[in-house]
Each structure stands twice: as structure tokens, then as C-alpha cells.
Amino acid sequence: FPEDEFAKLRRQVLTSLAVSSAEPDYIAEHELRQRMYGTHPYSRTATGEIGDVNALEVGDLKQWWSRFARPDSAVVIFAGDIDEKKAYELVEKTFGKWKASEAKQDIKLPEIAEASGTHIYIVDKPGSTQSQIRAGQMGITRHDDGYFVSRLVSNYFGWSFNSRLNEVIRVQKGLTYGAWGGFTANRFAGDFTVGTFTKTESTGEAVQTVIDEIRRLKSEAPSEKELKESQTFMLGSFVRGRETPQQVAGDLWLIESQQLGSDYLERLLEAIAKATKTDCEKFVDKRVEPDRLVIVVVGEAEKIKEQLEKIAPVTVVPAEKPKEAKTAKAA
DSSP, rough: OOHHHHHHHHHHHHHHHHHHSSHHHHHHHHHHHHHHHHHHOOOOGGOOOOHHHHOOHHHOOOOOOOOOOOGOOOOOOOSSSSSSHHHHHHHHHHTTTTOSOOOOOOOOOOOOOOSSEEEEEEEEOOOOSEEEEEEEEOOOOOTTTTTHHHHHHIIIIISSTTTTHHHEEEEEEEESSSEEEEEEOOSSSEEEEEEEEEGGGGGHHHHHHHHHHHHHHHHOOOOHHHHHHHHHHHHHTTTGGSHHHHHHHHHHHHHHHHEEETTTHHHHHHHHOOOOOHHHHHHHHOOOOOOOEEEEEOOOOOHHHHHHHHHOOEEEEOOOOOOOOOOOOOO
């Protein structure tokens, strides 16, 4: 871990964070993660925030490597023009003498506390002419028996351009240039989130429309058109997303890292092809709770607070002051 390379990389990361962390959409995503996941690692990004990167020293990297980079946790994936014999030879030559330097760590993740009712958090940005809006609640992992159906539900609800969210919020009401939402699954937890943005004066209407569409998702089954278009898109785009060795390797890593089973992709395609409107209804009825949303709005509190108080309880959160990047000295 050369000091000069560490210093260079830290400067690059801090420069990027200094720009992105000042953007309202970044602030909204950050605040939503914090409110939904609390002390769980999913409340943070892998990149970290400016304060996290400032606090890092080369010694921290060495300590992490000795604890967590170990052969009994490693997976080597080959995708491309190589046979099994050659792959094994390369692995043995490169990693055959690799030994763990410490005992394996027993990591216990904190519990995630779900919201007991809908609450709105305003991150105050005086002078803003727009509001960034995020809404979310806890979701599922890929091991949930409804995961495959969740892909279809997400598509007709908020992933596609013709989705319900975009159709109502953008096309019908003209409140935004874009709205999106759906279920995202990670290894240890998942979430159901919605995102959009609008003018300051229409913030209350946009937030209420998001809630109304989540309620409609629960009360109204997909139309035959919504279901068929979602199935056709997902089945038709499957091969297109697996054309390169990098994409194939990504699938293999997903399956291995989340212990999904070698037949995962076959089960995914079969479930999507066979899914019915009733399957979608049952999944949504079980997993979507419109009265337990965490809602984050980044905008001018003085102008939007009254609008939002008509919808749900509101807490105003002062925007964090940008932290200064620490200069790392090269050796």
C-alpha cells in the first residue's frame, strides 16, 4: 500500500465527493438511506462520505486487508476463452500459497428498525427552486419467494418509461421530467423506493401523488397490457444483458456471493414467464405498506413545510455543512 498511490487516490475520491455531495439528489439519497437503515452498513455507500475518507490512513487499509482478504472467503471467476484445466493451473500458480494472516471475523449486523408510520423529513436548502423527493420502506432479498414477481411489479410500477409513476407524475400531471421506483434486493436486505423531483410550489402535490400511486399499486392489479409488456421486456432483454464476458462474470458473482443456486437464472426466467396478475396482487398485498413510508424532501423548508404538513408529520433537518477535504501527503 504505497503512500503516494494512497494519497493520489484519496485526492481523486475527495474531489469527486466534494462535487456530488453538494447536489440535492445526492443529499436526498443519503438522507433516505440514513433514515431507513439506521446503523446498518446499508445506510452508507462503499465510497463513504468526505469525513470517512478524510479519516483513512494507509494503516487502515493494511488492517482491513489482513482481516478480510482471505482465501477461505475468495471466489475466482473466469468468463471467456479458457478451459477448466487452464483456469485451475492459473489459480494454483497465482494463489496457491495464499494463507490467511488472522482468524476469520464473526460479523454481526445490527437489526433494521422499520418505520411505524409515514413521516416526512425535509432537508432544508434555502434558495432552492426545486425539491428532490424520495420515499421508501424495507423490501426483500433475492431469497424471498416473491422476488421474481417483484421484478415485474417494479417494471410496470416505476422502472419503465411507460410505468405508472412516470405516466401519472410526468405525463398526466406535468409535475416532473422523470419519476422512478421499485424493489431493489441486496444480499442482507432490500428496499422499495420511489424518486422524483419537482418545482418548489408543486412539492406537496408531487409527494401526495407518489403516495397515491403506491396505494394504487396495492389496490389495482396490473392490466393485461402492463403485465404482458413487462414480461416481454424482461424476457426479451435477458440475452442483451449477458453478451460480454464481464456481464457473464457479474451473473456468476451474484449467484455465488448471494448463494442463489446454480439454477437461479433458469428459475428467474421461468417465474417471469409464468407470472399472473394474481401473483402480482398477492406479492404487493404482502410487501407494500403505503402507511409506513419514510419520505425525504430536499428543498426550501420555509416554502414547502406547510404543504407537506397536510400529508404527514414533518421534521426539518438542517443541511450538513460541506466538510473540507484533508490533503494527504505523499511519501
